[in-house]
Each structure stands twice: as structure tokens, then as C-alpha cells.
Amino acid sequence: MVEAFGGVLNLIIWLLLIVAGGYYAYRCLLQTKGFIDQYGFGDGAVFMTRLVGTCVGASTAVAIVLLFIGPQGAWAFVVYGWIQALLAAIFGYNTVNSEWAEVEGVKVTPEGYIAPLGFLILNTILLFNMGDILYSTSAAV
Secondary structure, three states: OOHHHOOHHHHHHHHHHHHHHHHHHHHHHHOHHHHHHHHOOOHHHHHHHHHHHHHHHHHHHHHHHHHHHOOOOOHHHHHHHHHHHHHHHHHHHHHHOOHHHHOOOOOOOOHHHHHHHHHHHHHHHHHHHOHHHHOOOOOOO
């Protein structure tokens, strides 16, 4: 498994992304009320919180499958994670530093852009370290 990912560092990063994605998917999908209460979003945010959870959950499920079948040819999956994290960091930063952050009851934290920055950094490392694997279509890399 370590060889399929091009080394221990890449495998550890892949596992970190699975754990972090699983955490957010779990919070959004199965602990929705606690998640929206933690940030003061209000009950009207249930649908959007769960929608986000389905996206994160799907990505986490794909990452788990790729963990077992190998990441060969999975460049689009990692690039998707990179783009999503970049957009989340940009829009998270803008949101945390906007008038929305001053809405009564909303509890704004830098987690709105720091967590996506972490995902962005990890996906960037994978793209650089695993480029030959992610762009390969053969199992023997």
C-alpha cells in the first residue's frame, strides 16, 4: 500500500484527508443540530449543512476506495479536492471578514478558512509528490 502511494508521507497525508473529511461529514450529516448550534447558523441551515456533508462524505468515500484499489489515474479526484479547498479558503475568508460575521447569534471562527487551507496544503503536497502516480493509468508505477 505504501508503494502504491509513492511513500509513507503520501499515505499519511491521504489518511489525514480521510480522517478530516470523515470528521466534517459526520458532523454535518449525523450531528447536524450540534454543528449548526456550535456556529449559530440557525435551524434554517440544516439543509445546506447536510448538503455540504453529502459532498464531503462522497469525497471521503472515494478516498477510502482509492486507498484500497490504488490512486493510479486519480488525478482528477485530487485536483477536485485542491480546487474545492482553494474556493472554500477564499470564500471562507471573505465570509468570516464580512458583514455576515456580525449577524447576531452567529459565532464566527477562523476555522472557516483555516481548515480549507489545511486541505489545500495537503492536496498540493499530494499533487507534487504523487504526480507520476496520479497521472498514470497502469497499476505498476
